[in-house]
Every structure is written in C-alpha cells, then in structure tokens.
Amino acid sequence: MARAKRVVLAYSGGVDTSVCIPYLRQEWGVEEVITFAADLGQGDELEPIRRKALDAGASQSIVGDLIEPFIADYAFPAIRANALYEGRYPLSTALARPLIAKRLVEVAREVGADAVAHGCTGKGNDQVRFDVAIASLAPDLKVLTPAREWGMSREETIAYGERYGLPAPVSKASPYSIDLNLLGRSVEAGPLEDPMVPPPEEVFAITASIDQAPDAAETIEIAFEQGNPVAIDGKPLDPVSMLRRANALAGRHGIGRLDMIENRVVGIKSREIYETPGLLLLIQAHQELESLTLAADVLRYKRQVEATWADLVYQGLWFGPLKHALDGFLDRTQEDVNGTVRLKLHKGNAVVVGRGSADSLYTPDMATYGSDDRFDHRAAEGFIYVWGLPLRLWSAVRRAGGR
Known part of the structure; x- marks a missing residue:
C-alpha cells in the first residue's frame, strides 16, 4: 500500500538519496517523487545533481540557493554562542540540517506534497535532526525514511540502483x-x-x-x-x-x-x-x-x-x-x-x-601597577575579611568539634 502519493525528497546526489527515488516508487508505491537539493556553498556544480535526480525518476528536481540564510541565520548565531559541541566541534554540518528541513517543508507545501523523505541511515545524527525538525515545523507531514528501513548493504544498495538505470559510483577507491x-x-x-x-x-x-x-x-x-x-x-x-x-x-x-x-x-x-x-x-x-x-x-x-x-x-x-x-x-x-x-x-x-573595544570593561588606570593606579588598595583588607568569613567560621566549628 502506498504511504504517500507525492513526496519531496531531500537530495544530495549520493548513492543513498539517488536509490531512494526508484525505491520509493517501486517498493512503496509513491506516485511522484520531487527532489530538493540545497546549495550551502559546497562549491559543487548542482546542475549535474539536478539532472541526476531526473534521470533516476524524479518528476521534478529543485535546487535552492540557501547560502546567505545559512551563514546569516545559522552560522552567525553559532558564532555569537561560541557553539562548540563537546568543547571542540563547531557544528558545521549540524547547523545545515534545520535550514534544509525548513526549506523541505516549504517546498512540500508549495507543490502540495503529503510527505517528505530523506536518505539518512539509522546510525547517524542527521536522521534525528531531520525527523525532529520536520515534526516541529509540520507535524501533519509524513516523514519517509527508506534508507533506514530497506536493510540493504552498501553493495546491495548500489546493485538495486543499477537495476533501475542508476550508474554505480565512478570510483570506489575512496572509502570515506x-x-x-x-x-x-x-x-x-x-x-x-x-x-x-x-x-x-x-x-x-x-x-x-x-x-x-x-x-x-x-x-x-x-x-x-x-x-x-x-x-x-x-x-x-x-x-x-x-x-x-x-x-x-x-x-x-x-x-x-x-x-x-x-x-x-x-x-x-x-x-x-x-x-x-x-x-x-x-x-x-x-x-x-x-x-x-x-x-x-x-x-x-x-x-x-x-x-x-x-x-x-x-x-x-x-x-x-x-x-x-x-x-x-x-x-x-x-x-x-x-x-x-x-x-x-x-x-x-x-x-x-x-x-x-569602545565598550571595553578593561580600565587601564584600575589595572595598572604604575603611578596612574586608582585602585584603593586599603579597601582590600575589609573585602578579604568579609569574603573569607564563611570559611573561617566553618574552620572554627570543625576545630571545636575535634575534626
């Protein structure tokens, strides 16, 4: 039984998302697959990717230029947040996913689709990011995940695509x-x-x-x-x-x-x-x-x-x-x-x-050790007494108790 009639597929041009096109049509009975590829400044020529989707059986192949909003609305907030996952990774890939999901939903609305789809597998982060973002933006849309469900190995996926006219990857030399x-x-x-x-x-x-x-x-x-x-x-x-x-x-x-x-x-x-x-x-x-x-x-x-x-x-x-x-x-x-x-x-x-900075909180005449020093050194003694009072009281109690 068909899960959906018209589906918008997040498309990268890779093996999994290309195989998704015939798989959705042949195995899940989808009548029409429309692909959406996002230009995020990756530098690739996207016209071959657009044509590849059509050759794989897509009824429409849409390419969207998302470079400017990707940087202004996603990367710049991450810079302001000093966002480093686990203290190291600056979220370069993760930041792209909510933007792609948002545009995927918009395209689905524009073409009257009743579902969206992606080619993420069941082990990665992107499946979570896409599924959750789409559910937040459009809970009424179905999310189809063929690569998570078809159970094929990489070799079997390539062979499946070849059955429906998709060429195998030109080079298998790179394992990355x-x-x-x-x-x-x-x-x-x-x-x-x-x-x-x-x-x-x-x-x-x-x-x-x-x-x-x-x-x-x-x-x-x-x-x-x-x-x-x-x-x-x-x-x-x-x-x-x-x-x-x-x-x-x-x-x-x-x-x-x-x-x-x-x-x-x-x-x-x-x-x-x-x-x-x-x-x-x-x-x-x-x-x-x-x-x-x-x-x-x-x-x-x-x-x-x-x-x-x-x-x-x-x-x-x-x-x-x-x-x-x-x-x-x-x-x-x-x-x-x-x-x-x-x-x-x-x-x-x-x-x-x-x-x-004109908004600097660094005050030279308070920080200096030179003759221009305006810091009141005499105030330090009273400050230290109050600051250390809780510790002195705690220590006195412990000593009185023989600890």
Missing part, C-alpha cells in the same frame, strides 16, 4: 563519507574507523598541512558589531564573504583541523575528522572580544548557556522552546560585543595578540 558546505568538511568511515590510525593527508581538502603552511606568520584583524563579524583588516564583508575570507586565511595557515571521538545522539561513539577553518577562527576571535566586553558573571554564566545551546543544535532541537529561550539570552549579551581582535596566524595556530 564526506559532507561539505561553506562552513567546512566532515569526513568519516574507511580506515578512520580505527581511532589509532592517523588521518592520511588525502582526507583534507580546505586546510594546508603544517608542513605546507607558510613559514611566515600573518597578522589579521577581525571587527565585530553586536557579536557578528563584519570586517577583516578594515574591509567590510557581508556574511557569506566573511566566511569565504576567513576560510581562505585560516585554511592557508593550516588552522581548523579536528580529529575527535564524538558522542552521537543515538548513543554510539564515532571518530570524526573535521575541517572548519573560518568558523573556528571567528569563534576564537569572538570569545576573545567577549572577555573584554562582558561582565564577569555574565561571561561565566554564558559559558554554561553556550554548552547547552551547542548540545541542542547537535541533537536536532533547533526549533525547540529551550533553544528559542536561550537565543533571547544570547542576543541580549551581544549588544556590547563590539570591537576588533588581532590574531597572528602561523602553522596551525591562531594566537590572539590584541583586542580593543
């Missing part, structure tokens, strides 16, 4: 699974599944190796307004141009490579290789500017919020109420995060060497 967008690359599978095997140089594409990075350091300045990066070396840049420029600068100096054991949403660990040069560079600069412009208690509390915010995004809860509430807190903290950060880029490192 790669996801790419303007924020970076993620690489997994193949020999990387052994956590003791060093990642070969061939898995990297947008960052130089330390050996090949320039011998000379390069100093740059990144300007921020209300937490958003707006200029590099005094040149104003729109959000997309900002990421492209940051990627080029950091990537050239070998900055942005990550090799980590990651805890997936579904409860298993995976070994992931990431290249996120520009995003990590901008987060580092933003963190440094916050150290200058945010009050100590706000800064400390924000670190807790940042960790929760990153977890929510990673776990597919972009459209949830807690994420929405935390966004309000983060937006308020960014009102005074204005200024410039100077960094020296060299051989895989971005070292902060300067920072300045």
Whole structure:
C-alpha cells in the first residue's frame, strides 16, 4: 500500500538519496517523487545533481540557493554562542540540517506534497535532526525514511540502483563519507574507523598541512558589531564573504583541523575528522572580544548557556522552546560585543595578540601597577575579611568539634 502519493525528497546526489527515488516508487508505491537539493556553498556544480535526480525518476528536481540564510541565520548565531559541541566541534554540518528541513517543508507545501523523505541511515545524527525538525515545523507531514528501513548493504544498495538505470559510483577507491558546505568538511568511515590510525593527508581538502603552511606568520584583524563579524583588516564583508575570507586565511595557515571521538545522539561513539577553518577562527576571535566586553558573571554564566545551546543544535532541537529561550539570552549579551581582535596566524595556530573595544570593561588606570593606579588598595583588607568569613567560621566549628 502506498504511504504517500507525492513526496519531496531531500537530495544530495549520493548513492543513498539517488536509490531512494526508484525505491520509493517501486517498493512503496509513491506516485511522484520531487527532489530538493540545497546549495550551502559546497562549491559543487548542482546542475549535474539536478539532472541526476531526473534521470533516476524524479518528476521534478529543485535546487535552492540557501547560502546567505545559512551563514546569516545559522552560522552567525553559532558564532555569537561560541557553539562548540563537546568543547571542540563547531557544528558545521549540524547547523545545515534545520535550514534544509525548513526549506523541505516549504517546498512540500508549495507543490502540495503529503510527505517528505530523506536518505539518512539509522546510525547517524542527521536522521534525528531531520525527523525532529520536520515534526516541529509540520507535524501533519509524513516523514519517509527508506534508507533506514530497506536493510540493504552498501553493495546491495548500489546493485538495486543499477537495476533501475542508476550508474554505480565512478570510483570506489575512496572509502570515506564526506559532507561539505561553506562552513567546512566532515569526513568519516574507511580506515578512520580505527581511532589509532592517523588521518592520511588525502582526507583534507580546505586546510594546508603544517608542513605546507607558510613559514611566515600573518597578522589579521577581525571587527565585530553586536557579536557578528563584519570586517577583516578594515574591509567590510557581508556574511557569506566573511566566511569565504576567513576560510581562505585560516585554511592557508593550516588552522581548523579536528580529529575527535564524538558522542552521537543515538548513543554510539564515532571518530570524526573535521575541517572548519573560518568558523573556528571567528569563534576564537569572538570569545576573545567577549572577555573584554562582558561582565564577569555574565561571561561565566554564558559559558554554561553556550554548552547547552551547542548540545541542542547537535541533537536536532533547533526549533525547540529551550533553544528559542536561550537565543533571547544570547542576543541580549551581544549588544556590547563590539570591537576588533588581532590574531597572528602561523602553522596551525591562531594566537590572539590584541583586542580593543569602545565598550571595553578593561580600565587601564584600575589595572595598572604604575603611578596612574586608582585602585584603593586599603579597601582590600575589609573585602578579604568579609569574603573569607564563611570559611573561617566553618574552620572554627570543625576545630571545636575535634575534626
């Protein structure tokens, strides 16, 4: 029995999503499959992907340019949040999923579809992100997940596609699974599944190796307004141009490579290789500017919020109420995060060497040890007495009790 008549499929052009097209039609009785591919700045030529979907049996093949909203509405909030999942991964892939899901639902509404579909397997994070996001935005739409249910191995999936005219992958030499967008690359599978095997140089594409990075350091300045990066070396840049420029600068100096054991949403660990040069560079600069412009208690509390915010995004809860509430807190903290950060880029490192802001809370005549010092040293004694009073009382009680 058909589960749906008209389905919009999130389409990447890979083996799984291509096989989904004949599978939905032949095995599940779907009458019409419409594909949607998102341009997220991955640099691929999307016209061949569009044609590939049609050749696989799609009735329509839609390509959407989502680069600008991806950076302005998803990446920039992550920079303001200093979002690093498990303290390391800047969510380059995870940030794309709620945007794709949102547009997938919009296309489904536009074409009158009664279901959407994706090609995620049952072991990954993306199935969670897509399913939860779609349920949040359009609970009435069915979500079809053929790759999670068909039970075919990789070889069987390729053979199934060949039965319906889909060519096998041109090369089987590369064992890696790669996801790419303007924020970076993620690489997994193949020999990387052994956590003791060093990642070969061939898995990297947008960052130089330390050996090949320039011998000379390069100093740059990144300007921020209300937490958003707006200029590099005094040149104003729109959000997309900002990421492209940051990627080029950091990537050239070998900055942005990550090799980590990651805890997936579904409860298993995976070994992931990431290249996120520009995003990590901008987060580092933003963190440094916050150290200058945010009050100590706000800064400390924000670190807790940042960790929760990153977890929510990673776990597919972009459209949830807690994420929405935390966004309000983060937006308020960014009102005074204005200024410039100077960094020296060299051989895989971005070292902060300067920072300045009209909203700086750093007061030179309070911090100095020179003759201009305005700090009242005499006040310290009374402060220390009150500050340490609870500890003295606790210690006295313990001593009186013989402890």
